[in-house]
Amino acid sequence: MNERKSIQEIENEIVEEFALFDSWDDKYEYIIDLGKKLPPLEDQYKIDINKVKGCQSTVWLVSELRNGKVFYKAESDAIIVKGLISMLIRVLSGHSPDEIIDAKLDFIRQIGMTTHLAQTRSNGLLAMVRQMKNFALAYKLKNAANA
Amino acid sequence: MTETTTIQKGIDVYTIRRQFPALDREVKGKPLVYFDNAATSQKPQMVIDAMTKYYTGFNANIHRGIHTLAEEATAAFESTRDDVREFIGAGSREEIIFTSGTTEGINLVAYTWGRQNLKAGDEVIISTMEHHSNIVPWQIICEEKSAILKVIPVNEDGELLMEEYEKLLSAKTKLVSVVHASNSLGTINPVKRIIDLAHKAGAVVLIDGAQSTVHLDINVQEMDCDFFAFSSHKLYGPTGTGILYGKKQLLEAMPVFQGGGEMIKEVTFTKTTYNDLPYKFEAGTPNIADVVAFKAALDFVKQTGKENIRQHEDELLRFATEKLEQIPGLKIIGRAKRKVSVVSFVIDKIHPQDIGILLDNQGIAVRTGHHCTQPLMDRLGIPGTARASFAVYNTKEEIDKLVTGINKVKKMLS
Numbered sequence: 214m215n216e217r218k219s220i221q222e223i224e225n226e227i228v229e230e231f232a233l234f235d236s237w238d239d240k241y242e243y244i245i246d247l248g249k250k251l252p253p254l255e256d257q258y259k260i261d262i263n264k265v266k267g268c269q270s271t272v273w274l275v276s277e278l279r280n281g282k283v284f285y286k287a288e289s290d291a292i293i294v295k296g297l298i299s300m301l302i303r304v305l306s307g308h309s310p311d312e313i314i315d316a317k318l319d320f321i322r323q324i325g326m327t328t329h330l331a332q333t334r335s336n337g338l339l340a341m342v343r344q345m346k347n348f349a350l351a352y353k354l355k356n357a358a359n360a
Numbered sequence: 361m362t363e364t365t366t367i368q369k370g371i372d373v374y375t376i377r378r379q380f381p382a383l384d385r386e387v388k389g390k391p392l393v394y395f396d397n398a399a400t401s402q403k404p405q406m407v408i409d410a411m412t413k414y415y416t417g418f419n420a421n422i423h424r425g426i427h428t429l430a431e432e433a434t435a436a437f438e439s440t441r442d443d444v445r446e447f448i449g450a451g452s453r454e455e456i457i458f459t460s461g462t463t464e465g466i467n468l469v470a471y472t473w474g475r476q477n478l479k480a481g482d483e484v485i486i487s488t489m490e491h492h493s494n495i496v497p498w499q500i501i502c503e504e505k506s507a508i509l510k511v512i513p514v515n516e517d518g519e520l521l522m523e524e525y526e527k528l529l530s531a532k533t534k535l536v537s538v539v540h541a542s543n544s545l546g547t548i549n550p551v552k553r554i555i556d557l558a559h560k561a562g563a564v565v566l567i568d569g570a571q572s573t574v575h576l577d578i579n580v581q582e583m584d585c586d587f588f589a590f591s592s593h594k595l596y597g598p599t600g601t602g603i604l605y606g607k608k609q610l611l612e613a614m615p616v617f618q619g620g621g622e623m624i625k626e627v628t629f630t631k632t633t634y635n636d637l638p639y640k641f642e643a644g645t646p647n648i649a650d651v652v653a654f655k656a657a658l659d660f661v662k663q664t665g666k667e668n669i670r671q672h673e674d675e676l677l678r679f680a681t682e683k684l685e686q687i688p689g690l691k692i693i694g695r696a697k698r699k700v701s702v703v704s705f706v707i708d709k710i711h712p713q714d715i716g717i718l719l720d721n722q723g724i725a726v727r728t729g730h731h732c733t734q735p736l737m738d739r740l741g742i743p744g745t746a747r748a749s750f751a752v753y754n755t756k757e758e759i760d761k762l763v764t765g766i767n768k769v770k771k772m773l774s
Binding site: 291 | 388389710711713714717718721743772773
């Protein structure tokens with residue numbers, strides 16, 4: 214995947230891509246497109262334990278550790294959230310727990326999507342970012358315990 | 361094509377709009393279309409001015425002070441109480457309790473009347489279309505008292521099943537608490553009949569007037585409700601203040617809610633005696649500025665005319681319903697025969713949240729989600745809706761923009 218690029222480099226790429234859009238409509242059309250292209254999560258994972266519940270949309274999130282890197286898969290019942298998930302997966306998936314824990318994710322602000330992280334309970338994005346980092350932290354602690 | 365927005369009785373919506381500075385702003389580079397009035401209404405300049413005037417002219421703590429500012433502030437505060445009494449047709453000013461809003465009003469009754477009067481096996485009746493604020497306080501007190509919460513079901517159109525309500529009523533029923541107008545669907549409930557039936561069964565009735573007070577004529581004496589709770593901020597007034605009306609004999613018999621200043625007559629370490637109504641239920645320094653400014657909101661409604669407001673909103677509701685129904689794949693949720701100006705809808709294969717985000721992107725503010733009525737959404741088998749709710753300052757042109765906006769959302773998501 215993006216194993217050779219750092220999280221910061223991928224964040225920068227996204228910011229550059231968004232700089233090309235003239236309008237909010239274009240930004241959202243792009244995010245919707247990403248949402249549509251996000252591979253569906255297998256039904257077996259769409260269970261309560263994998264839910265990151267926001268007030269309005271539901272997000273299912275699973276992760277696994279392979280060769281010291283964390284990989285995520287996720288889906289939502291709302292398309293814009295799916296698009297945002299797709300970007301988060303692009304940025305974080307395939308990196309080490311430490312890199313994920315330290316990720317600033319400032320691209321969300323830079324591309325003007327901060328409203329989706331606001332404490333309005335309007336979607337599960339903030340909860341999802343937290344959950345993605347929690348998975349990374351859990352893998353890190355597990356590694357430390359096994360070492 | 362848009363019909364004219366000026367209604368026959370002569371309110372000019374454009375003149376009204378000019379009184380609301382927030383309506384002037386842009387969102388995402390487009391003129392704001394504010395259709396989230398069931399959540400809170402925008403405020404007219406006269407309300408904003410009243411608050412500024414209070415803080416710049418006579419800010420003081422009320423009731424106790426002997427100085428001029430305290431007297432002026434007390435007079436203004438108490439004058440709102442008189443206006444509220446008149447506005448809802450209460451018999452006396454002692455029956456008007458200032459709260460922080462509808463939620464606190466309902467909690468006050470649950471924690472005082474409920475705690476004093478409910479016992480094991482007693483029943484409290486609410487309805488499926490209640491706001492969480494009119495569910496949770498009763499769940500808490502019922503659990504505490506081992507009382508039982510019964511729920512009036514609704515039909516597919518979002519109307520209460522009155523025959524089922526009658527079956528629920530019995531000698532065990534101690535209190536009925538129902539919403540006057542549904543925040544999610546707009547349904548206007550037949551409160552007079554609900555109250556009469558409850559009284560025949562010997563129960564007291566609380567009416568949640570959060571949504572109805574701004575749209576309907578309220579006369580608590582004619583309605584004969586025992587309690588009526590509503591908020592200022594849905595009525596063009598400030599946030600953080602509301603009113604609980606209660607029948608005097610009930611309020612007098614009820615224990616106090618919170619202890620503190622203002623609500624006491626005399627305090628010693630062995631015995632404290634409580635103040636008379638309405639102060640008995642107003643512990644601590646109240647929300648003086650907002651109460652004072654609420655008077656201006658009531659003045660705005662009186663000047664505009666409630667009948668005029670209702671006619672205008674009814675016309676907007678009719679127009680919006682007709683226009684939205686024509687959108688393929690859109691389904692209006694809540695088809696009650698009598699509704700306030702709320703249109704809830706879902707669109708095939710589109711999550712309400714996506715509708716909300718993409719409408720906001722076009723400067724149109726609607727509410728999406730379960731509207732704090734999760735049991736109602738469960739009953740209707742939907743996760744939530746998008747909801748447009750109209751106020752006196754909204755126009756048919758804005759509804760046309762909503763229709764255009766929804767069509768654009770559909771296109772973007774297709």
